Amino acid sequence: MGRARALGGFAMSGRSTFRLSFHVFHPVVPASEIEKAFPLPVKFSQSVGEQRRVKTGGFLDGRYKNTNVSFCLHENPLRFDDIEIGGFILEQLKNYDHEYISRLVRTGGSCNFMLGVFSDENVMFEIGCEAIELMSSAMVSIKFDFYGGD
Numbered sequence: 001m002g003r004a005r006a007l008g009g010f011a012m013s014g015r016s017t018f019r020l021s022f023h024v025f026h027p028v029v030p031a032s033e034i035e036k037a038f039p040l041p042v043k044f045s046q047s048v049g050e051q052r053r054v055k056t057g058g059f060l061d062g063r064y065k066n067t068n069v070s071f072c073l074h075e076n077p078l079r080f081d082d083i084e085i086g087g088f089i090l091e092q093l094k095n096y097d098h099e100y101i102s103r104l105v106r107t108g109g110s111c112n113f114m115l116g117v118f119s120d121e122n123v124m125f126e127i128g129c130e131a132i133e134l135m136s137s138a139m140v141s142i143k144f145d146f147y148g149g150d
Contacts, residue, residue, distance in 0.1 A: 016119035017077035026109035040071035086131035
């Protein structure tokens, strides 16, 4: 099998996909404020001090120690053959309020992209300097999660 050059990276075939989401954590800012600051669909939202819940809505013992908001950046998994990861990150960051992110980080919070890679084969991709520089200046990190298989 030949090696195909993909826009987002190299993969042995077109089956390798990825998901990218955006996450905000903070020790005191409520989820409702964070949700209003980002023009994105919310995947899940937990506010500091609220009673803990399971995904189906039932309650658990204890309260959330931090606010945690996860935003969806796309609906379906993206193919490396179709989307260049660094360019996708750049387009996202251009729409975010960098001053607000800086304020969150300076007051004990964090903001990050979560890149989940799904492949049962070798995948190589690059996040270019421009995207890395913009993430750094915006105080946004990136976490990677690699999943084997489909």
